[in-house]
Amino acid sequence: MFTKITKIMFGAAIALTPALAIAEGYDGLPRTFLWNPNFNEVIDTSEYAGEGPFTIGFSNASQGDGWLGTFYHSIQYGVSQNLNKIGKFIVTDANGDPTKQISDIQDLLEQEIDLLLVNPATADALDPILGRTMRRGVPVVTVARRVDSDSSFVSFVTASDTALARMSATWMAESLNGEGRIVLLPGLAGASPAEMRLQAAKEVFAQFPDIQIIDTQYTGWSPANGRQIMAAIIQREGANNIDGVWADSGLQGSGSVEAFIGAGVTGVDIPPHTGGDLNGMYQLAQEHGFPFAGIDYTPSIGAAAVNLAVDVLEGTPVPQRLDVNFQVVISKGDETRSISADVPLLDYVAMDQPSELIMGSGIPNYDPTNFSVKLPN
Amino acid sequence: MDLSRIGYFVRRFSLDPSLIIVIVLLVVVVTAGFLLSDRFGTMRNFMNVLEQASGLGYASIGQALVVIVGGIDLSIGSVVTASTVLMAAVVNVHPALMIPMIFGTLFFGVVIGFVNGYVTIKTGVHPLIVTLGTASILNGTVLIYTLQPTGSVPYWFEEFSYGRIGNVPISGIVMLICFLLVWVFLRYFQAGRALYAVGGNPEAAHLSGIRSNRVILFAYSASGFFAALAGAYFVSRTGVGDPRVGDPITLASITPVILGGLILGGGKGNILGVCLGVILISLLSNLLNYMNVSTFIQWVIQGLIIIVAVSVYVHKGKKL
Secondary structure, three states: OOEEEEOOHHHHHHHHHHHHOOOOOOOOOOHHHHOOOOOOEEEEOHHHOOOOOEEEEEEEOOOOOHHHHHHHHHHHHHHHOOOOOEEEEEEEEOOOOHHHHHHHHHHHHHOOOOEEEEOOOOOOOOHHHHHHHHHOOOOEEEEOOOOOOHHHOOEEEEOOHHHHHHHHHHHHHHHOOOEEEEEEEOOOOOOHHHHHHHHHHHHHHOOOOEEEEEEEOOOOOOHHHHHHHHHHHHHHHOHHHOOEEEEOOHHHHHHHHHHHHHOOOOHHHOOOEEOOOEHHHHHHHHHHOOOEEEEOOOOOHHHHHHHHHHHHHOOOOEEOEEEOOOOEEEOOOOOOOOOOOOEEHHHHOOOOOOOOOEOOOOOOOOOOOOOOOOOOO | OOHHHHHHHHHHOOOOHHHHHHHHHHHHHHHHHHHHOOOOOOHHHHHHHHHHHHHHHHHHHHHHHHHHOOOOOOOHHHHHHHHHHHHHHHHHHOHHHHHHHHHHHHHHHHHHHHHHHHHHHHHOOOHHHHHHHHHHHHHHHHHHHOOOOEOOOOHHHHHHHHOEEOOEEHHHHHHHHHHHHHHHHHHHOHHHHHHHHHHHOHHHHHHOOOOHHHHHHHHHHHHHHHHHHHHHHHHHHHOOEOOOOOOOHHHHHHHHHHHOOOOOOOOOOOHHHHHHHHHHHHHHHHHHHHOOOOHHHHHHHHHHHHHHHHHHHHHHHHHO
C-alpha cells in the first residue's frame, strides 16, 4: 500500500504545477491548498512507478450535459499532451448508472490497465470496486467526484465544490448587505457536487440571520429547468419581492435570468445572480449589467487529472487532493468586503463566442463543435 | 445454413424454436469477440460477465414470469431501488440485523408484488397502469426518505456479488440455479404449467379448473421476490442503498424477455431463452467496452438487435 507523507509542501508544489498552466487571472497556488487548516497530504507513488508507454483506463460517469462534454474534451486534451507517455487510452461511459460503471471498471481491469482514472457516478456506490482495484495493485485517480474511503484512491482532482459555493454565497449575502429574500437553485438532486455546494451555501447564509431563503429548487443543471422554475417562483412571489438568486452554476442561472427578462425585468433591475461555467450567463450579466458573481467549476480538472495520473505512473509524489484553480469573476463595481474579483467580468466574458460555450476548459482556442485531438488509439 | 436446415435440427433435437434466435445472436457476439479482442475470450472474462449479468438476471426472471401470465411489471426497478434503500438503511443502524434483513427485504418484494397482482385482479385495470402506479409510489417514498445513496452493509456481504467459488462468481451461480429451478417448475410442475395456461387463454384455464387469480398473484409475488433479490445484489455490489439504482432496470429486464422469445401477451416461451438473453446482453456490453465503443453507440446496437431478433422471430418463427 501507499505511504502517506504529511507536511511535504515542496513535493505538493511540484505536483500542483500542471494546474497552474491552465490558470487565467489568479495564477497562484490554489487557495484551498493555501488555506487548508490541516496539513496537505502527499502520497508516495514509487510503488506504481513503471516504464511507459502506459495503458490508462478512464471510466466516465456520463456525458449528460454541456459541462461533462467539455470535461471529457479536457481529459482528451490532457491525453494528447502526453502521447509520448500514454500508449493506450481506453474509455467507458456509464451514462450516470453506478452499477454499469462498476461493470465498466471490471472490464477495464480485465484489459490490464496500468492506472484507473475515474469520474464516479456517485460518491458511495463506487467505493467497494475502487477499493478492490487498489488492493489489486492498480492505482486509482478520481476526478470531479471522490468516493468515501481514502484508501480507495491515490489522489482526487477537483475544483472544490465547497469553496466555490462558500465564496459565491458570501458574495450574495454581502451584496445584499446581509438582508433580503433569496432563491437557491442547486443542480441535480442527489448528485454529490450539487449537495455539497448547497450545504456549503446554506452554511454561509446561516451566518446572516436577515437573509431569508424563500425557496430552494433543484434544476438538474438545465437552463430550461432554471427558467421554468424561476418563472413559477416569480409568478408566485412577484419579481420585486426576490432580492437575489444563488445558483451553483450558470447553466441554470442563465435560465433564471431569462425568466426575469421574460417577466419584464431587465437591465440593472434584475436581482443579483451567481453561477459560472456557461458563457451565456456571463454574456447576460455583461449585457444587462446586474450584480453578478461567477465561479467556474473548471472542467480543466480533466487535463490536470491526466497529468497527475502520468505522475503516479512515473513514481512522482502527488497530493492526495489536487485542487485546480478557479477564477472569481465579478461585475464591475460589485466586489464585496470578503470577495474580490480575480478577473473583471468584462475581461472574462467571451462576447464573440457561442452562449453554449463552457468556460474554463483550459484548452487553447477551444471550440466544442470542432474539437479534435490526436489520441493514442 | 438456411432456415429449413435449422428447422430440421430444431425438430431432430427437440430444441425449442424460441431459443434459436438468441443462440444465433450469442454465437455471433462470441465469434466477433474472439476475432476483435484477444482478451475477450478468456475464462476470466466470461466469469466476469456472469458476475455482471446476475442483477439483470434476477430481475428478468421475475419479469418473465409476469409476462408468461399475460402481464407486465413496470415496478421492478422501483422495487429494486426500495429494497436497496430499505436493507442498507436498516442494517446501517442495526448491523446485527443483516441476515434477518435479507429475508425481510425478499419478503418486502413479495408483498409489493402481491399488491400489484391483487390490484390488477380486483380492479381489472391493465397491469401496465397498476405497476406504473406502484413504481411511482415507491420512487416518491424513497426520494422523500433520501435523495442520496444512504446506509451501509457489513463488508462480508460484498461476497454475494464479488465472491467466487473457485473462479465462478457466487452471484452467477445463484442466478443460474434460480433459472434452473424456475425452468423445472414451469416445465414439470402442474402449478408451473398453469402459468402458461392462464397467460395463453385465461377463460379456458378458468374453465379447466385452474384458479387464475391465484396463479396471477403468484407470478406478481414472484416478480417482487426476484426484484428484491436483485436489490440485495446491488446493495452487495455498491455497499449502499441508492435511490436511483433501479431506474434502468425495469426496461432492461424486458429486453432479455423479448430476446429470449417470450411473447408479450403471455402463454408461450422458455425461461432458458431469457437466461440466454441476459447473457447475450451482458456479453454484448462487455464486448463493446472492449472495443472502446461509446455508450451511445452501445444503445443503438442493443436497440437494433432487439428489433432484428423480434422481426426474425415474428416472420420466421412459424417456419422453424
